Amino acid sequence: MKILVNSEERDIAGPTLATALDELGYTCAVIATALNGRFVPARRRAEVILRDGDQLELLAPMQGG
């Protein structure tokens, strides 16, 4: 299926958010996820089924003021 990862179209197998993160190479990364504008806690990633056209945000620690 095709989903948007940080606004970039990616072709992934899915089916869950957890497997998608593995597929995208974020298995060990310190990141937070939001799907279609809603926060998805790490503990719930394995339950969340992705659908074609979903918008996934992957956020990481960054410099800030």
Next chain:
Amino acid sequence: MELYGVTVGSRLLLGTAQYPSPAILADAVRQSGAEIVTVSLRRESGNERNGQGFWSLVRDLGVRVLPNTAGCHTAREAITTAQMAREVFETNWIKLEVIGNHDTLQPDVFGLVEAARSLSADGFEVFPYTTEDLVVGERLLDAGCRVLMPWGAPIGSGRGLNNVYGLRMMRAHFPDVPLVVDAGIGLPSQAAQAMELGYDAILLNTAVARAGKPAQMAHAFAQAIAAGREAYIAEPMPMRDMASPSTPVLGMAML
């Protein structure tokens, strides 16, 4: 100083953005003596994974982090960002920014109060970036905030304290609430001025990060903030309009 039950020695909270290099950032944090640094969440970049390296650097500094919601323009965006930050940074602290204007980056105080209420109810300990408006301050406290962070001037402007009268009123109106001047400070003397007014701490970033020698400037701010605090405790003399001789008039020679 106590912030949400945590005793903090340094009254300087330092931002981590805009430094020439990670090494200079680390040096500036050490020279500042800051025990709290602000951080943010942004999209992880492709294969570079800059965020992972940055987080590793901050953890090595051994300081407490205060994640922000910088760039959020609605309560909903800020709430979602805060939820994500809580998971990544493993803290209930959140520097809540809901920006209302692109040019001045002043807070949208209506969205700010809305987000503060929701986040406080969800267990967050909110540090709201606000104005010196007393009524907004009261609403934020009603919403659950136990710290207020009024701006000195627009973010990154380095203009110092734009409304000294308003900030003095705010200190008088909220004598028992930790007050942190957040944003607009450009010089150590401006930080000292805020501390002399009785503010509990200063949060700044650009003034250090954009200095020619960030680590040295960080140290200068630490000294100024400590001096300003000590001056406040020492109870400054009242200002007068007219001169008053300091040398005794009695005993003057008849020449």
